[in-house]
Amino acid sequence: MSVSSSVTLSGWRWRQHGKDDDQPWHQCAHNRPTTEIFTDLLDAQIIPDPFLDQNERHVQWVGETDWEYACDFQYEPDRSHARQDLVFDGLDTVATVYLNGRGDEILQSSNMFHRHRVEVTGKLRHGLNTLRIVFRSALHYGRELEAKHGRYRAFNGENSRVHVRKAQYHYGWDWGPLLVTCGPCGEIRLESYASRVHDVFVDAQVAEDLQAASVRVSFDAILNQDVSVDIAIVAPSGGEVVRTSTALGAEESRGSAALVIPKPALWYPVGHGPQVFYLVEVVVTGRRDQVPLHSVRKPVGVRRLRLVQQPLVDEPGTSFFFEINNEPVYISGSNWIPDHSFLTALTARDYASAVGMCVEGNQNMLRVWGGGVYEHDAFYEECDRRGVLVWQDFMFACGQYPCYPEFAASVQREAADQVKRLRQYCCIVLYAGNNEDYAVAEMLKLTWDRADQSGDWTKTNFPARTLYETHLPAVVSEHSPGIPYHPSSPWGGEGTEDRTVGDIHQWNVWHGSQEKYQLWDKLVGRFVSEFGMLALPAAKSVRRFVTDPAQRYPQSAVMDLHNKADGAERRLALYVMENVRVDSMDLDSWIYATQLVQAECLGFAVRSCRRQWKGPGRQYCGGHLVWQLNDCWPCSSWAVVDFYGEQKLAYYAMKRDAAPLALGIMRSTPELKALKSPPPQVLGPPHDLAPKHHIFDVWAVNGTVQDVHAQIDVRLYDIATGALREERRLGSQALLANRTTELLQDVSVDEKTAVQAIMRDIRDGGRVIARASDWPQPLKYVALAAPSPDLLALSVLDGKLEIRATAPVKGVQVYLSQQPDDDRDVSWEDNGVDVFPDDVYTIHALGLVKGDKVEVRHYGSTS
Structure with a gap:
């Protein structure tokens, strides 16, 4: 239809730069349009795989080297095409681009996040053309900038990184x-x-009563004649169409038009409504001859968004939650780091799989963390399609960044380039200026006077405040005015650890004061945007990246290299030894122990946060984002899904506790329950010898948009014998939509008893729709049931597994026993479960076949 053409360049070749010009080129082994030096060196078998063993140590020379790339492309002139542009979506990072010759430089770029459009009209040859790009070492470049502009502190990585927009x-x-x-x-x-037109932005403002959407369609234009621009918005059903048109003269470079959509079909996050899209078509036509010149088509979701920060009932501070289409949405999600160290190795299918794992885990938000990249379009497209909200950081993390004029100008352009790219995705609900840079300012005691609202802090030792509070919000306001801006994460109140205003990163479990995770209910904030617990990856994953069997033990050199967390050996041992029995230090046992502790910690954190979503005016916690969903390479980390896609026990624990309908149980003492914050840690006798009176509470969470009536039973079991000590049938309970309902308070329980709560659907024959369990803490003191052949019984059926127990069993992990010639995989819907007598626990398992041998491990077992 359009009189225009677009050709994506591919077929790259590469070589080391700065050597003899006659040195041979290496052809990329693939024909993808994007590539990078590490994947190409790997394909050429010049370097060992840096993800395996200790090979990371042997490839550091790559980052210290300059490289160059080239590719050839054909161009045949067309008289209807008056202009030719080379468009660059991103160059990593310090790049000089040449066209058809060493001296024909057309572009210099030193910001990975810039997008470039370079006019090359009249510079192209008929037939074969060559594009060559020289990439300088970003390490050397950053060190030169540091020598010129001064040293700024960075936490993680060398200090020079803060000067480089990479x-x-x-x-x-x-x-x-x-x-x-x-x-x-x-x-x-x-x-x-x-x-042509580009940067088409469909800005839909939905009325407060949701009955109309005022739409402004704006765009940039490059024209060689007077044109008409026709705009049509097609309803999701494909039926009704809203149309308008505007005219532009050849000298104009921007245009816009306004429309109104009556009774719009609205886009909702997953679990709150459908994900529907209008189709917006923009057609450019020559006014003189009515010849179509260019067209743009894009799907657009329409929704009303608010970040609600308002006073609360009975508690200090303000709320922090998102409202979509007038409906408060509790956030249950994860932090997202880049899914690979070499991003060009990823495909659209990889992004779809990762977002799908988020949805399947009952999560509705991903926070794109500020130390990675503004993600690939495929990521946001999938979040739009699946209804996953996105909290988008700008790319600054854990550092004291500069703000000298050329740096600030580069950042302003970066922000504009990326916001204009991302603003059409309705999944994006927040822009945040950085990750933890105000916390860094607090740690370094930088100048941060909240009363100083001058807007220019470039002369202080915290110059980047000018970026976060002046430049970045101005870009968001100009290019994406409907999206809230948050200066940092964490941010709000009296410093970055204020739990009553804004968001917090709750790292006083693991980092900081290293609190016991059983105190997580004392650590909840208005919105907890980071928290976590480290664990090892799955055993089958370890066997993939540790190729030498002699290195497959917890304290090996390879395992330590693949654990980058500072002091991880001590902290991981602290939390494991403080909480669970460790009968063996073999690798599989240690993996299970770390994953069980991670699951226990994160499950209780999720329950503690969701409990505080108590309805209108009482949204004391608006959401939680675990650190982190994914890994960029195989390692021990805080991820709940390891690099190879294996789900840790914590993934399943969070999935259960974040389900639309969920139960929660918390065991405490009356004295501890009354505290609002963790008690001070004091040195003294190792044990409090006074007897303690233990109590527990039970609550239910209805995260759906409908009131629910459910039958709830609570049972108390003797852990050692499996005897039922007490049962409380709570009968039919009315669970109001989109909030927590308290069910039981201060029920006495002793240290030999485990508690189970079951929620049944009274409309569906009493089908179990939620479970919760609670055990004495720490687990290492619990007197478990004696091992016996009938303690656990498994029934393997097509597509599901049934588990029965004669006494309470903690953390039942199931996995397929595979033969060497069997590469089948089973997708477990649930895992790491607690199984109680009188309750058949059914786990659906895609790929499971009756007769398969299923192995099992549980807390206290030795296999």
């Missing part, structure tokens, strides 16, 4: 390797046309 995690993090890559990481296209 993915910061490439410099190494406390979960990621030091692999400073480079290359044509974004698509490069040759676009030929006469006139």
